[in-house]
Amino acid sequence: MKGKACFILPTYNERENVGSVVRGVFGECKALGVEATVLVVDDHSPDGTAVEVVKLQRSFPQLKLLQRPAKEGLGKAYVAGFKWALANTDCDVLFEMDADGSHHAAYLKDFFAKLAEGNDVVVGSRYMPGGRHEQSPLHRTLISYGANYLIKALLALPLTDVTSGYRAIRRGALEKLDLNAFRSNGYEFQLELLHKLHHSGARIGKTPIVFTPRARGRSKMTFGDMASFLWLALRLWLNRN
Template sequence: MSAPSLTDQLGRVVMVIPTYNEADNLAWIVGRLRRAQPEVDVLVVDDGSPDGTGRLADELADADPQVHVIHRQEKAGLGAAYLHGFAWALDEGYDVIGEMDADGSHQPEELVRLLDALADGADLVLGSRYVPGGSVVNWPLRRWAISRAGNLYVRLLLGIPIKDATGGYRLFRRTTLEKIDLATARSAGYVFQTELATRALQHGLKVREVPIEFIERVRGDSKLSGGIASESMRRVTAWGLQERTAQLRGALRRRAGG
């Protein structure tokens, strides 16, 4: 008798892939994902791409019943696209809901590492560039340094032990998404990733990082801009100050009560 597969242990799994102008990459990355994990479903959330990405997604869905598509009318941010996709997946009864980029930076062939960690008891698994065994390919030194410094800032200011809180290759149990209350998520941009990981820790959930090799896109343009990075730092700073203020008030109350 053969051993149960990871999806037998975990239940129904879907990977949510947000897209905006990814016509050059979409069929390539979905094909790789379907070959790497044939039992895992795919949900493409397209933000009204003018380059025809949405039409290509529909063609993939027509050819494969495990591929699904949501069409959004405007580009409203990564967090908004993921929230829409998560809501759909929860309504459809999926047990595990994942995130990955469409540009090939997250390798579908490494998804098994995240699935293994979830099956081993984690509530949220993060594909990490910055734990032992993780790496980044084809990034200039300046971008690598900014990313490492940003993650260090997040770790110190928010007081969380995560080495790569900004990465977007991850798996959630449905119970995790239900506990962290997506309806009150405050972020639309890339800082959405940090917010959800922080919320999971605040709820006492088990968050585990596994190493991945992150590969910079070779086709199409990066969606990361200076404005997005600035928004992330502003929000993280505000959350950190709120957390430290709450801790100080708590300490003062305890001292007064003592």
């Protein structure tokens, strides 16, 4: 047995995707000898994502569901998921993973290898040799590159893909942070989390991933979300030192 991992999957209208993601994670972990718990954090998705998860629980007893009353954003969902995982499991590692099929379970072995090298955090990176952003509309790729370039220039984080949402975090590294002190509600949470992990002394590594477009369904990201991301980068820069 290679240890215990808890996968946090935030969902909003991912009924058509969540089953294959859950199956992929449990299948890969079984092959790797990792004891997995998967927690879906659903924000009352109108498409019935939670109903689908309850059906899946018949096949996967280690699949858990945290239901929240309303859509509050990715950041709030992750904070609730992390708190649940720390309180209810004895996992050594927590994973962040999208539930839309863009993050592939086949890379889990690479994450575990990088953790075994002594990293506290491993980020799945699209922007390093072996990684890429596949079939993304040009404007999305440009925005992603631009945001990463700007954030790196402002905050000097030791990474090439600070916006990636496919990550492994050692329990001890997460426990050093005050989860109640996070201010981000949405996608910008990913930046706040990485920034706090870096400043708490976590050793951060990376592994290449090929990010593919969501399997089904519609994107939830808006221009407002992108603006919140950049606004947070600016605030962190202004408050540096």
